[in-house]
Amino acid sequence: MSDFFNNFDINEYLPIAINWSTNILLAVLILFVGFWLAGRAYKAVYSIGKKYERLDDTLFRFFGSIARYVIIAFVLIAVLNRFGVQTASVVALIGAAGLAVGLALQGAMSNLAAGVMLLIFRPYKVDEFIDAAGQFGKVTEVDLFTTILQTFDNQKIIIPNSEIWGQQITNHSFHPVRGVDMTFGVAYNADIDETRKVIEGVLAAHPKILKDPVPFVEVSTLNNSSVDFAVRPFCKGEDYFAIKFSVPEQIKKALDAANIEIPFPHRKVILVKED
Structure with a gap:
């Protein structure tokens, strides 16, 4: 044990320790600032939907989540870069994974795209009576993937948004x-x-x-x-x-x-x- 301490050269390991300590502190700082910015971005985007009555909260909650996760992704890449990880390969891996997930969820993505269009243009809103996709009823919920109707005989009908968007929609409650x-x-x-x-x-x-x-x-x-x-x-x-x-x-x-x-x-x- 005494031989180990006699051979230990603090001047040799001190720069490495300082470098790692600096990287850890910077990584913690990047994470703290990044997550704070992600939260602020989410609130800023979501507040736009709350500010204007004609804009849908669901859509801007979705956009806010996208902004938050994009910032978090860049923050994590920056943290990995501090420790010498080749981020180019990580970005390529994330892109390939995103492409694979997108191909596997083509139906869900079409419903998502249709849901975004429905929430932007708002051909109908909650509590309005509509005739769409061969169904008639009162709209009880509109989200990014489905529209939920309540019929006169109290049935719950869930319609994928892709079956509504691009077809005729009759809004029986639009005019007073x-x-x-x-x-x-x-x-x-x-x-x-x-x-x-x-x-x-x-x-x-x-x-x-x-x-x-x-x-x-x-x-x-x-x-x-x-x-x-x-x-x-x-x-x-x-x-x-x-x-x-x-x-x-x-x-x-x-x-x-x-x-x-x-x-x-x-x-x-x-x-x-x-x-």
Whole structure:
């Protein structure tokens, strides 16, 4: 043991110890500053979505996470570089791994890209009724990969965003005032003016139908066995389904009370007697 200490030259190992200590201290400092900057970057990007009401929080939370992880990646590369690790090979390895993951998750990436577009352009929002990807319901959640709908019979439908983006999207809640299109047929012997008066009376008495715009009631089609009236009352968006499912019954009762016939499909057969 005494021979070890006699042969130990502190001047030989002191520069190495100082160099490693310096590198460790600098690495800790880089990590501290880097993680602080990553957190600040996340908050700065996320605050943009909170500042403007029309911007979606989910999208800017995602962008903030990307900014944070990119900074952390550069911080870790800088730390490795302090200890003499060849960072070029590390970057190449990370790139190859990212490419492999991207190829393995092509479907998920397409949903992610569609989710970003949906959150940027916002064709619909939570609590709005939409018709998309062959499904209809109220939007309960929109994230980067899926859109979740709640149907009238209380089912939960999860739709991948890639199936929505690029196809027709009908937003039933976008405008505050909506028209409710309905068609009613009456017999050819019915008085057209009287029929219009009965229908307009029902619409005028309904508490949820707006007076302005004025409801539209006009003859639209002369069918084989009926004269069809196109009826379009206007209402607030939240009252659309209340109007759609209550007015037909009220008009049917009003037409019956006025002795106006609502015809049903029938076929006229003529028998010819041969001598």
